[in-house]
Amino acid sequence: MKMDKTIAGQPLAGPETAPAVAEIRGVTRTFGSARALDSISLTVRKGEILGLIGRSGAGKSTLIRCLNGLERPDSGSIRIEGQEITDLSDRALQPLRRRIGMVFQHFNLLSAKTVIDNVALPLKIAGVAPAERRRRALELLDLVGLAARADAYPSALSGGQKQRVGIARALSANPALLLSDEATSALDPETTHSILDLIRDINRNLGLTVLLITHEMDVVRSIAGRVAVIDRGRIVEEGAVADVFARPVHAVTQSLLAGIRPQLPAFLLGRLGVNGTGPAVFSVDAVGADAGRDFARLFGETLGAPVHLVHGGIDHIGDQPVGRFFFRAEADRLAILARAESLGPAIHVEFLGHEPGSR
Numbered sequence: 505m506k507m508d509k510t511i512a513g514q515p516l517a518g519p520e521t522a523p524a525v526a527e528i529r530g531v532t533r534t535f536g537s538a539r540a541l542d543s544i545s546l547t548v549r550k551g552e553i554l555g556l557i558g559r560s561g562a563g564k565s566t567l568i569r570c571l572n573g574l575e576r577p578d579s580g581s582i583r584i585e586g587q588e589i590t591d592l593s594d595r596a597l598q599p600l601r602r603r604i605g606m607v608f609q610h611f612n613l614l615s616a617k618t619v620i621d622n623v624a625l626p627l628k629i630a631g632v633a634p635a636e637r638r639r640r641a642l643e644l645l646d647l648v649g650l651a652a653r654a655d656a657y658p659s660a661l662s663g664g665q666k667q668r669v670g671i672a673r674a675l676s677a678n679p680a681l682l683l684s685d686e687a688t689s690a691l692d693p694e695t696t697h698s699i700l701d702l703i704r705d706i707n708r709n710l711g712l713t714v715l716l717i718t719h720e721m722d723v724v725r726s727i728a729g730r731v732a733v734i735d736r737g738r739i740v741e742e743g744a745v746a747d748v749f750a751r752p753v754h755a756v757t758q759s760l761l762a763g764i765r766p767q768l769p770a771f772l773l774g775r776l777g778v779n780g781t782g783p784a785v786f787s788v789d790a791v792g793a794d795a796g797r798d799f800a801r802l803f804g805e806t807l808g809a810p811v812h813l814v815h816g817g818i819d820h821i822g823d824q825p826v827g828r829f830f831f832r833a834e835a836d837r838l839a840i841l842a843r844a845e846s847l848g849p850a851i852h853v854e855f856l857g858h859e860p861g862s863r
């Protein structure tokens with residue numbers, strides 16, 4: 505699988521070689537007989553937005569808790585900015601915890617404190633003087649567009665505004681890594697959009713590294729540069745978002761992405777049979793410049809029969825066009841696959857079956 509050359513749509517000099525902000529190696533954590541993490545390895549690199557997706561119970565929360573030191577792995581290594589954290593005492597962990605800013609699904613703001621006091625709280629805990637805390641908190645509230653609400657209480661804010669405060673608070677201690685745990689799952693689509701824009705702006709303008717844990721594939725598609733798929737405590741697939749979304753290999757990834765990738769309409773899929781005698785139906789997946797090729801013509805001229813588009817189109821993920829098409833043609837499987845092979849390995853073709861009928 506091709507490595508990504510962009511992060512959040514921004515070209516970077518070799519992100520795959522950027523220094524690791526968080527490095528998880530062979531981490532296992534069991535609860536009784538439940539193996540929440542099973543020798544998991546994952547690297548989050550400086551300046552990237554990495555999406556971590558997985559089904560319920562896959563191990564996402566346990567991984568977050570291990571990363572921020574709330575949970576101790578049974579074995580394996582976790583390094584934050586090069587420092588091993590698994591063998592640190594709770595006291596020694598405190599300054600490292602501040603290197604990780606957390607954003608939560610339900611915001612976790614203190615309702616008895618004003619917006620500015622919520623944002624300044626991590627600074628207070630870190631022993632920063634009151635005037636400096638206020639200055640820094642106001643600066644962050646300005647960054648998230650809420651300076652005018654500094655003295656309001658959280659109950660007076662909308663969900664999106666609360667999350668902006670949550671983000672400002674997470675940034676207050678100047679974290680090396682922003683851990684976003686389902687940060688938009690409780691928000692409506694429009695507010696989700698504005699919060700994702702904010703996270704992307706912070707990533708681009710401040711160079712902040714983000715680990716985005718979510719079950720919403722649209723979130724990953726909108727702002728992540730890379731994606732890792734966790735299942736049963738292991739990373740089962742990892743790569744540039746455009747590549748993984750264009751051609752998910754693992755069954756879990758395919759199932760997670762089923763809702764946002766074009767699928768052959770069920771009524772048509774149900775009609776197909778491997779040994780049918782009617783027109784053949786096949787899919788074509790291609791990324792980048794290949795996505796825009798005229799596949800109907802490319803297949804048609806070799807098959808000697810018209811090729812009709814049944815379903816699909818071109819999506820854009822980051823700066824990459826991702827094409828997924830379903831075609832119908834009066835041809836047989838071998839002829840389709842022979843043509844597919846001549847187009848090269850970058851274009852993925854799958855024969856799906858024949859419709860009933862006579863040829």
Ligand SMILES: Nc1ncnc2c1ncn2[C@@H]1O[C@H](COP(=O)(O)OP(=O)(O)OP(=O)(O)O)[C@@H](O)[C@H]1O
Pocket residue numbers: 535538539540558559560561562563564565566567
């Ligand atoms: N404290 C615990 N005690 C017992 N089992 C646990 C504990 N924490 C997690 N588990 C188990 O470990 C597995 C992974 O759980 P985890 O909460 O990390 O998954 P998740 O991907 O975050 O799920 P969700 O998306 O539903 O929050 C599950 O089988 C869960 O039941």
